[in-house]
Amino acid sequence: MVTLPQTRIEQIKKRFEMLEAQLHDEAFSGDYGRLAAEYAELKNIVALLQALESVRKEQADLAELLADNNEDSAMRAYAQAEVPQLAAEAEELEKRLQILLLPKDAADERNVLLEIRAGTGGSEAALFAGDLFRMYEHYAAAKGWKVELVSASEGEVGGYKEIIAAVAGRGAFARLKFESGVHRVQRVPETEGSGRIHTSAATVAVLPEAEEIDIEIRPEDIRIDTMRASGAGGQHVNTTDSAVRITHIPTGIMVVQAEKSQHQNRARAMQVLRSRLYDMERQQAESARSSERKSQVGSGDRSERIRTYNFPQGRVTDHRINLTLYRLDKVLEGELDEIIEPLITDHQTALLAEMGEGG
Template sequence: MISLPRDRMDQLVKRFDMLEAQMAAGPDADAYVKMASEYSELQDIAGKIRELFKAEGELADLEAMVADKSTDAEMRSLAEADLPDVEKRIEALRQDLQILLLPKDAADERNAILEIRAGTGGDEAAIFAGDLFRMYERYAANQGWRMELMSASDGDAGGYKEIIASVSGKGVFAKLKFESGVHRVQRVPATEAQGRIHTSAATVAVMPEAEEVDIEIKPEDIRIDTTRASSSGGQHANTTETAVRILHIPTGIIVVQAEKSQHQNRARAMQVLRARLYDLERSRADQERSDARKLQVGSGDRSERIRTYNFPQGRVTDHRINLTLYKLDRVIEGELDELIDALVADHQSKLLAAEGL
């Protein structure tokens, strides 16, 4: 039987009830917004806890009825018949609460910055980077998310040397965060006359979008250069004469934006820089935690090969959880739910083990 922290569950329900009472009392607008946010976060878990407590009460009543010698035979028979269903319902509720009570990643509900860069493999790597971007575009559309292109550097034979986009919607980072790493493709390039299979790669980075309050960027820590942008044309040809390049001196991080307007370039470059710095801080904190508690899916290192897309065999393999699916055509069309759900489940099982649950 699953063991759950009863004291913590009692406290969560009391907190939920208190918020409900305070909101009904008509607080000022700012206080109401804060309360409503916490109320929304607690609503699901408080509801599940109440369901569990109610079911446990039903179970206790049924067991007492069965144990009571004065209960008539027909009532005892009905109670005995109901017991398995109630026990099954309690076990399902406890499993749900196990997950809901796990430590939350504060960034899970944030929007994300998605960066894809061609790796080894020349032109084929850039083409593959384009395939990955379209895969995530379709997945985002299926999730009801909004994806907005921030910058792109076209590949010489198609695809992208680098492409950056923002993804906004409900639970974006919670699902996309497991996509960070090296994605490898094995296929016969269109330009290969001999029909030989080539291996190339692209690197994906998914970072939670950071607000100004999350990361302080001091004016003296950055150098902003404005240069004349050039473009070879293509789907996302640059149309501005002034590209913006920001160097973050303490970390050496460089962000370049060369899209439609200098003002927009500067704002977007700062947005990407904040996300990279925030991600750097999170990575440091994760590393410190993982030294003591092994909670990561894989190592989390973006140099690690996480997934292989093998076109001749029609398979995709996620190496972190040893999952192989023979539906590459559907995955590359954006059907990522099975892969992402499996990664989330694996991560949750590691958290459960670490919590001793």
């Protein structure tokens, strides 16, 4: 039998009742949207709790009936047949509740800063970085998320040496956070006459978008340099010094923005810097929290090879969960849920095991 945290369940019930009362109070003047979202989340948990209580009552009634030796034999046989079915129902509800009661990642509902950089493989790596960006663009479109380009450095024959984009939408970080790491591609380049397969790589970093209240950046901790912007092939060259480079002195993190507006460059560079600092803090906190265990999924280790895209075989392999799909074309078109869902499930299983060890 699954063990559920009764104290937390009682807290959830009380919180749900309080939210329900507040949201139905015409005089309520608080943040309605935020409370409504929390209410909707808790409503799912409360509905499962009510279903579980109903099943447990049925189980108690059956146990009472079976304990009564004066009961009709046909009725006792019917009750006996119901016992395993109700037990399975209760176990399924308990498992679903256990998942919903797992500690939430505070960043899950945040927007995302998506960074993709070409790694080993030269021009082929830049082309692959472009493929990955389009894959995430298609996935975001399917989810109804908005993608806004922050900065891009194009490859010599296409693709990107580096591209950064903001992805805005409900639960964006929750679904994309397991994409951080090294993505490897195996394919025959168009320029390869002998048909030899080349291996290239690109690094993906998925950062939860930070707000000003999350990270305090003191003016004395940053150095801002402006310089003349110049793009590939002379594009976007401005007559004024519009490119902005911001260096965070304590960490050495450097962000460069080189679009047309210096004011916009400064704002976007600060946005990227803030998110990188916030992500660094999260990584350090996670590392300290899980120093005694190593969670492959969700570790966010940018140097870890997480996935291989093999074109000759039409195969995608996620090395963290030993998942292989022969649907490379569909995956690159943005059909990522077949990979992301098992990654989330694996992460939840690891959390449940960790809670079990802690309990």
